Amino acid sequence: MTTATHRKLGLKDKYGLLTRGLGWDTSYVPMDRVFPHDSFEGIKIHDWDRWEDPFRVTMDSYWKYQAEKERKLYAVIDAFAQHNGHLNVSDARYINAVKLFITGITPLEYNAHRGFAMVGRSMRGVGPRIACQMQGIDELRHAQTQMHSMSHYNRHFNGMHSWPKNFDRMWYLSVPKSFVNDAMSAGPFEFLTAISFSFEYVLTNLLFMPFMSGAAYNGDMATVTFGFSAQSDEARHMTLGLECIKFMLEQDPDNLPIIQKWLDKWFWRGYRLLGLVGVMLDYMLPKKVMSWREGWEQYFEKNGGALFDDLARYGIRKPMHHETTVLEKEHVTHQLWLMLCQYHWGLALHTWLPSDEEMDWLSQQYPNTFDQHYRPRFEQLRALEAEGKPFTNASLPCLCQTCQIPMCFTEPGDPTRLAHRSSLFQDERFIFCSDGCKDVFDGEPEKYAQARLPVQQLLQGHLGGPELADMIRFWGYDPALDIGRYEGSSDQQRWAQAKAPGVAARAA
Amino acid sequence: MHVEIKTSDTKPLRSTFTHLAARFGDKPASRYQEATYDIQEVENFHYRPLWQADKEIFDASRTAIAMADWYALKDPRQFFYMSYTTTRAHQQEVAEAQFDYFDKRGLLATLSDGLRERVAAALLPLRHYEWGANMNNSAITGWAYGAALTNATMFATMDRLGLAQLLSRIGLLIDGNLGTSLAAAKQQWLEDAAWQPLRSAVEHLFIVDDWFELFVAQNLVHDGLLYPMVYQRFEQALAAAGAPAFGMLLTFPNEWHAETAPWVDAVCKTAAAESPANRALLAGWAARHRATALAALAPLAERLFGTAAGRQTLDEVDAAFGMRLQRLGLVAA
DSSP states (O other), rough: OOOOOOOOOOOHHHHHTTGGGGGOSSSSSSSSHTTTSTTTOOOSSSSGGGGOOSSOOOOOHHHHHHHHHHHHHHHHHHHHHHHTTEEEEEEEEGGHHHHHHHHTTTTHHHHHHHHHHHHHHHOOHHHHHHHHHHHHHHHHHHHHHHHHHHHHHHHSSSSSSHHHHHHHHHHHTTHHHHHHHHHHHHHHHHHIIIHHHIIIIISSSHHHHHHHHHHHHTOOHHHHHHHHHHHHHHHHHHHHHHHHHHHHHHTTTTHHHHHHHHOOOOOOOOHHHHHHHHHIIIOSSOOOOOOHHIIIIIIIIIIHHHHEEEEEEEGOOOOHHHHHHHHHHHTTTHHHHHHHTTTTGSSSSSSOOHHHHHHHHHHHHHHHTIIIIIHHHHHHHHHHTTTOOOOOSSSOBBOOTTTBBOOOOEEEEEEEEEEEEEEETTTTTESSSSSEEEHHHHHHSSHHOOOHHHHHHHTTTTTTOOOHHHHHHHHOOOOOTSSSTTTOOOHHHHHHHHTTTTHHHHHH | OOOOOOOOOOOOSSSSSSHHHHHSSSSSSHHHHHTTTTOOOOSSSSSTTTTTTSSSOOOGSSSOOSSGGGGGGGOOTTOOHEEEEEEEEHHHHHHHHHHHHHTTTGGGGGGHHHHHHHHHHHTTTHHHHHHHHHHHHHHHHSSOOOOOHHHHHHHHHHHHHHHHHHHHHHEEETTTSSHHHHHHHHHHHHHOOHHHHHHHHHHHHHTSOOOOHHIIIIIIIIIHIIIIIIIIIIHHHHHHHOGGGGGGGGGHHHHHHHHHHHHHHHHHHHHHHHHHHHHHHHHHHHHHHHHHHHHHHHHHHHHHHHHHHHHHHHHHHHHHHHHHHHTTSSSSO
């Protein structure tokens, strides 16, 4: 018996045999019972075979290439820790970006891992399930490598030692928590539209680039190495997001209005969440990468514009209120930083007023707004600080019901008026920061009325107390170390000591 | 005598994250600990799932099993993503070399047509069993509680896909990359009488409501009977029939099962030891699914080993499995 001649299989054919071919239509149990979650959203799929695999990676390759990346990454992380690499960052103020990341973003990675595992079971088509499961394990990778990359910082700086509890209880972390809870509580098709498409494709550069470039510019070797290591994973995720949206749109014209509504919602929710990243870019980085305005122009107005032009053939239009994001781009970060500064007494990110040099950079980046509306306020705050009366807002803010950010944004086109919207639902009045957030609520009021707004929870006695110090401990922080302005903080004092001249000589 | 290097003199503020210090003391945590303990949200969820409005997003009440600390279900292998992928990459490298060796030396030619068919008929339909196991572990990963367990089931989910792909590659080796063996195997899975009880059992697993029951049914019971019967006993029978080299290609699944079973055991044993109520539930599930699994494997045992030898082999595998259940405390009190 001669050996069979080997016909070289093309990548697509082989991949098909190794993936789609594994599934079958059940006959002992109805398919609808096996897949109970994939039709309630109203998305109609007629032919799962039309799914185009966004990437083709079999597990043998996955293990090999991912292990190689991990080896390289951990070599750097270990060297970073061994050599006290934290001393090489530009300034200890930079570490507040790291704190924001591990308390506010890493938990989103963890959620995405679980969410993709859910969708990796819920979808009827085998191809999408495999792609989702691969993202599920990738996101676990990102969560864990972030925990490891940042753990050395935790040993030397404050504000991140209890990050899981912080995410569950800290008032401003309800912004990312409500965002990801929203996606996790949605059905599988909406989850893919929210996370795979809107977040991992449309908006991804506005999360990834600021943090990773911020790390690179500010001497944070641990985080930037994580960023490079994750890049090829993110490339896979982007292709999944794009395929999801195209597949749904191509399957049935009835899917279009559902998807458009989700795009409108998730674009806006993602945009508001990214405001926190914008304020990091403009105010927390000692060495600046680019301004939020510049980032938004590049990654949304230009790149996003091209994307939506491409999707127009399906009947998709640009997301609702996208024009507002352009009108706001020279305002939001300043408004957010000014708001955060006032709440220094309850913030686990240190704040400080921008220096002259930093304000000049902001003037240059925001030629239409900074000097007119925000420099005078910073100068006033500086004067108050110099008098020994630093400005403190001792009241609790009204939070937007949807995005849960304090109501600090102004009317698009009129930066002298606070923007304020409301809706009545079941005899209760709900408050919003914008038309975008109001629209999200009005689309599903019974969902958004459930939100556990931190300020309301606090007033009801559910977030610790009675004293502020008790609350801070309840949120998972140490009042003496983690909270308050940068000036006088433990972080600042230790940094000053570490950087004092003559230290290196003593240690030699 | 060693060479000293002095590094900068900065004393750390703390050794590790607070939640790890609370569990293990004020000392540096291992990578496994950092990547596992307490990383899942527990409270203050903002919205109820649209797909299950009576539960929270992460909800311990999706199972009847109760644990004071869900992180007691730790992984004895201490897998986190890096150690997991490194381990699998190494195992895969060995498997590649074996496949290569088998392929280049035409070792398939050493198998008679009859043996080759026997191998194909016994093994290849199991790629669908693996796919079912992938689906079940994906469900557990999504809806179970506590990262100690779900990290490990995420790895198990991808392992099952990898195993399905390995079996598929054996098929491609057998049919010279034409895919015909895989099409035939799917026909068997769907229509051959000997495979229907197993396919029915797998499909019924897809609708098990309690994820811990699903864990017991899939990872402990079905795997605990099928793997010894097929990957060990059948592999031995092939060797005796004149195809010892073929066992090389089954190194990966055998090693995988040997590595994974202690993890499954640890999870079940810990949960059973927690309370009499847990123990009763787990023992009940194990007993019920054991009966189903044995009934499903009986026709396959006959196919693989012949009527008498098949019955005897399955009895022996089941007896060993019974002892395993005893060790875990999963027998009715």
